[in-house]
Amino acid sequence: MTSGDWDGVRLHVVTGKGGTGKTTVAAALAMALATDGKRVLLVEVEGRQGISGVFDVPRLGDDEVQVATGPGGGQVVGLAVDPKAALLEYLQMFYKLGMAGGMLERFGVIDFATTVAPGLRDVLLIGKVYEAVRRRPSRRGTRSDKLYDAVVLDAPPTGRVGQFLGVNHAMSGLAKMGPVKNQADSITAMLQSSQTVVHLVTLLEEMPVQETVEAAAELRGLSLPLGAVIVNQEVTPPVGERTLELLAADDFDTEPLATDLTSLGLRVGPRMVRGLTQTGVDLTQRLALQDRERAALAELDLPTYHLPLVPGGMDGGGLLELTATLTKQLTEGAGV
Template identity: 85%
Template sequence: MSSGDWDGVRLHVVTGKGGTGKTTIAAALAMSLATHGKRVLLAEVEGRQGISGVFDVPRLGEDEVQVATGPGGGQVMGLSVDPKAALLEYLQMFYKLGMAGGMLERFGVIDFATTVAPGLRDVLLIGKVYEAVRRRPSRRGTRSAQLYDAVVLDAPPTGRVGQFLGVNHAMAGLAKMGPVKNQADAITALLQSAQTAVHLVTLLEEMPVQETVEAAAELRALSLPLGAVVINQEVTPPVGDGTLAQLAATDFDDAPLAADLAAVGLRVGPRMLAGLAQTGRDLTQRLALQDRERDALAGLGLPTVHLPLVPGGMDAGGLLELADAVAAQGVFG
């Protein structure tokens, strides 16, 4: 898929099984878009403060604050959407409760409403993101609210993303009419439009790939537009095919390995040689597993982004490395 196919996408939803690096990839995607000079909002809805951890900035709140500047001059703004704050804002916007909204929070009504009605909670959380996507310049100039070229949503994991994005289904038994139902309908229209793309982050391991395949089927059943499959932490072979074949052989002879090490001044004993040989066999098994799981993902028929395993943990340099890798593959434009 060429980058031009993504020109109309304003909302990039990023999901994946827990532990696949979903938040890191959402941040890398936001940074990649910012390298093209774009102004990007990166939002989270789970209250884990994952964005602040990735960028090493203070905890995020309901205000949109800058968390990074892209090499191309773009900006990444961060937002952590809180359901209680979103509900209070909603009540003020539609019902003009003013101080009464604060009284509701004091008596625990806000916590009660967002806990017993998870569908309402999700509508409120996505509603903040929806509002950011829909902002446009006013006739008299720019509105006081920030305007964005794109919004990246660090969404819930694949096990819950269908429920989270399927707001109309969640609201079916809660509101049949009124402003909440109208907002759910408007959000669904955006999520099902060409302005949205849902990207699936995975590792080349059995469980993450299985969840990715299942999530893709669920999202398609909800008429939600799928974007790319992002393969994270992909291991690349450090040696050639011939060496890999030798390592995988049951009759592997470690004498040539010992001779090669000795030729460069390294003398190792039998235990070290056995450990090196086992490491090589583990590598061949890992690569074979990756090949099998990659074939399973190919059946989804989606564009794929391949991101390397960044050694030493994730820091600012590692994040820029991933952002550059995303940009270089041209999938997101």
């Protein structure tokens, strides 16, 4: 998949098993899309303030605020959707409740509605995303272009993403007609259209890959268009193939290693040699695991992008590294 394959895509939904770094990947994707002056909205719906943490900015609220500048002067704007605020906005939009909506919140009705009816909660949350995707400038004389060139949604994890995106199924027992049902139908139509793709973030480990495979099957069953598999924190071997072969052998001889270390002026003892050898063995096992899981992902027949493990944890520099890596792969069509 090249960036050209995303022409016409307005919404990029990013999901993955918890712990795979999906929020960081969503942020890197938003940065990669914000090229050449483009404006990208990055939205979260889980109340974790993950976007503010990744970009090291103040907590996000109902207002859309710029959180980063993309390559070539683009803008990344952040938004954290709150279900209560979304419901109040919805009530004002469709029922013109105005101050009465504030009274409902004061008496706990809003909390009750968004907690007891999870289907309604999801419609409200993704409804804000739907509005951002379809939004047009309101000033007279402006062109009919959307306000944002793309919207990236940091969605719930794979275990819940099908329920979250399957809003029509969630609403079937709550509303048979009316504005809520109409909005759910419109959201579903957008999600199933060519305007949307769902990206799956994973690690090359057994559980994340298994959840990725299961999520892909569930999303296909809901007729939701899949985008790419994004492999995060991929380990690349720091040594050559010959060294890996020697480490993987049952009869690995540590004497040459000890001799080489001694020649460098190091104080070499059995503990150091055993520790270094075990580190090498662990590396070969990790790489073998990655190969097995990579083969399982290949069966999904989806474009695959690879992001490296950033040593020392994620910070601003690490995010820029992931953005550059992803941008390069998108440009060169490396998602194969």
